[in-house]
Amino acid sequence: MEIGVISWRFWKVWRRNLVTFQKIWKVNFITPLLEPLLFIAAFSLGFVGIVGQIRYGGAELSYTAFIAPALIATAVMNNAFFETTYASFVRMYYQKTFDGMLATPLSIEEIIVAEIVWSASKATAAAAIMLGVLGAFGYVQFPYGLIAIPLAFFGGIAFGAVGLFFTGVVPTIEMFNLPIFLFVTPMFLFSGTFFPVSNLPLWAKPLALAFPLYHLVELARLVCLGRCETVPLLSIVYLAVFAFLFTTLALIFMRRRLIK
Amino acid sequence: MQPIIEVQHLFKKFQDVTAVDGISFTVGSGEFFGLLGPNGAGKTTTIRMLYGFSPPTRGIIRVFGMEISRDWRKIKARIGVCQQDNTLDPDLTVEQNLMVFAGYFSIPPKEAVSRTRELLEFFALSNRRNAKVMDLSGGMIRRLILARSLINRPDLLILDEPTTGLDPQSRHQVWDRLEKLRASGLSIVLTTHYMEEASRLCDRLVIVDAGKILVDGSPADLIERHVGRHVIEIGGPDQALRDFLKAQQVPHDDLGQRIILYTPDGNDLSAAVRANFCHEQCTFRNGTLEDVFLRLTGRELRD
Ligand SMILES: Nc1ncnc2c1ncn2[C@@H]1O[C@H](COP(=O)(O)OP(=O)(O)O)[C@@H](O)[C@H]1O
Numbered sequence: 001m002e003i004g005v006i007s008w009r010f011w012k013v014w015r016r017n018l019v020t021f022q023k024i025w026k027v028n029f030i031t032p033l034l035e036p037l038l039f040i041a042a043f044s045l046g047f048v049g050i051v052g053q054i055r056y057g058g059a060e061l062s063y064t065a066f067i068a069p070a071l072i073a074t075a076v077m078n079n080a081f082f083e084t085t086y087a088s089f090v091r092m093y094y095q096k097t098f099d100g101m102l103a104t105p106l107s108i109e110e111i112i113v114a115e116i117v118w119s120a121s122k123a124t125a126a127a128a129i130m131l132g133v134l135g136a137f138g139y140v141q142f143p144y145g146l147i148a149i150p151l152a153f154f155g156g157i158a159f160g161a162v163g164l165f166f167t168g169v170v171p172t173i174e175m176f177n178l179p180i181f182l183f184v185t186p187m188f189l190f191s192g193t194f195f196p197v198s199n200l201p202l203w204a205k206p207l208a209l210a211f212p213l214y215h216l217v218e219l220a221r222l223v224c225l226g227r228c229e230t231v232p233l234l235s236i237v238y239l240a241v242f243a244f245l246f247t248t249l250a251l252i253f254m255r256r257r258l259i260k
Numbered sequence: 261m262q263p264i265i266e267v268q269h270l271f272k273k274f275q276d277v278t279a280v281d282g283i284s285f286t287v288g289s290g291e292f293f294g295l296l297g298p299n300g301a302g303k304t305t306t307i308r309m310l311y312g313f314s315p316p317t318r319g320i321i322r323v324f325g326m327e328i329s330r331d332w333r334k335i336k337a338r339i340g341v342c343q344q345d346n347t348l349d350p351d352l353t354v355e356q357n358l359m360v361f362a363g364y365f366s367i368p369p370k371e372a373v374s375r376t377r378e379l380l381e382f383f384a385l386s387n388r389r390n391a392k393v394m395d396l397s398g399g400m401i402r403r404l405i406l407a408r409s410l411i412n413r414p415d416l417l418i419l420d421e422p423t424t425g426l427d428p429q430s431r432h433q434v435w436d437r438l439e440k441l442r443a444s445g446l447s448i449v450l451t452t453h454y455m456e457e458a459s460r461l462c463d464r465l466v467i468v469d470a471g472k473i474l475v476d477g478s479p480a481d482l483i484e485r486h487v488g489r490h491v492i493e494i495g496g497p498d499q500a501l502r503d504f505l506k507a508q509q510v511p512h513d514d515l516g517q518r519i520i521l522y523t524p525d526g527n528d529l530s531a532a533v534r535a536n537f538c539h540e541q542c543t544f545r546n547g548t549l550e551d552v553f554l555r556l557t558g559r560e561l562r563d
């Protein structure tokens with residue numbers, strides 16, 4: 001890749017996405033506002049008596065307190081991943097937005113970076129709202145819990161990048177079902193979101209450890225509850241490497257797809 | 261004077277197709293240059309290489325004297341492109357489309373506002389400034405794409421089939437604006453397969469087919485050279501006419517039910533034809549670019 005191909009200009013593309021986001025901001029805000037309420041209602045009302053306290057990181061936690069940070073991490077994954085898959089694919093393939101941009105001084109690399117950064121920004125907005133709601137119910141320790149906001153951006157880059165990589169390779173928009181079934185759903189279920197990974201059988205643990213969501217969930221628990229099962233630094237490094245790797249792959253495959 | 265565009269031995273190969281097969285041309289400053297050809301001739305592919313969208317397989321492209329592969333950012337800042345596909349942003353309003361696009365060129369917001377107002381006025385879109393792109397008619401969409409391509413006050417405007425699919429009213433409106441732009445001294449490159457459009461707008465044009473340039477010249481010049489000024493169309497031709505044409509060695513196209521004669525100037529052929537061969541129907545008309553085009557590219561369907 002040549003030098004000077006990525007400049008501050010990528011913010012213009014980011015801004016374009018912000019303008020369209022603002023148009024439907026009410027819809028965009030309602031999900032992160034209501035989702036945690038639904039989960040709290042389900043788990044603190046419906047699950048009472050079925051799941052009591054849970055042992056995690058050397059302490060007893062209520063089940064709802066246990067899953068609250070995982071909800072934020074999962075929202076980060078979903079927001080970023082769905083933005084750079086379905087939404088980016090629509091912009092790329094149906095609306096030809098990127099083709100239009102490529103007739104301007106923007107480079108393809110700037111467009112790709114902007115899409116990833118935008119998806120992380122959207123994920124951060126959702127995480128911030130959820131943090132407020134969960135905090136109001138006492139599931140977040142402040143002020144450390146606020147670190148979840150930059151953490152959401154960091155995680156959003158990782159999931160946005162892997163999403164855009166898939167956008168670079170899927171032949172049709174329906175094909176996103178595959179990475180969702182094979183990648184997103186298993187992660188949602190087995191990343192220590194609904195039960196501690198320490199409960200998994202020995203052979204299954206390495207699988208969970210390979211999931212980027214697992215590391216984001218653990219880091220979210222660390223900042224919200226002050227405890228986690230992993231070595232935080234390793235989780236940060238893992239997510240950083242994952243984000244870097246898939247940003248690079250997204251650059252390669254999106255370029256291959258768009259430049260003919 | 262230095263040409264605005266210099267293209268030398270340009271090739272573009274996709275896996276198994278050679279879309280552009282070694283073409284060379286130049287476009288001078290202030291010139292309205294046409295790239296004519298049937299569907300699949302390689303017009304869009306050529307244009308895309310010109311504005312740095314796709315890298316050439318081989319060949320040299322210089323725009324404003326700069327190499328596109330190296331100075332693409334500087335070049336792109338100075339050209340406006342009206343792509344063949346509609347690349348307007350359906351998520352944005354008419355006005356926002358221009359404003360957001362201005363951002364890509366790093367035009368300061370204040371300046372962008374005044375240019376947007378100006379361009380919407382020029383393309384008769386002011387009263388639709390808050391409309392969604394989805395709600396615009398085909399003609400308005402084209403005009404908005406044109407307006408958008410001028411937001412950076414380009415020194416070169418590149419238009420890929422700007423009037424394809426428009427009704428006659430909208431087409432004439434677009435032509436009218438393009439003529440105004442030409443009068444202002446803007447250099448313009450246009451691709452089209454409408455001969456009327458090319459005749460009316462282009463100072464000079466090339467006809468391309470299968471990725472190769474067939475001819476190069478002004479519309480009048482090409483008509484003169486390849487069909488002559490006068491054309492006679494004869495319906496229901498008989499053998500006597502065919503024999504006569506053969507004997508006289510008159511250039512013509514025999515379409516079975518119809519014969520088209522290309523009669524050179526100062527020739528009394530037309531009188532002879534009128535007197536002896538106009539049994540059913542005869543049309544005497546001027547030669548057109550369409551005659552040139554069909555003679556050179558043939559009459560088979562392309563897609
Ligand atoms: N991305 C591509 N991949 C493969 N073939 C292509 C691609 N783009 C264009 N072609 C082929 O190149 C030829 C020229 O196409 P194009 O430049 O679009 O023609 P025109 O604009 O004159 O109609 C056609 O045969 C077309 O099928």
Ligand SMILES: [Mg+2]
Pocket residue numbers: 303304305344420421
């Ligand atoms: Mg074309």
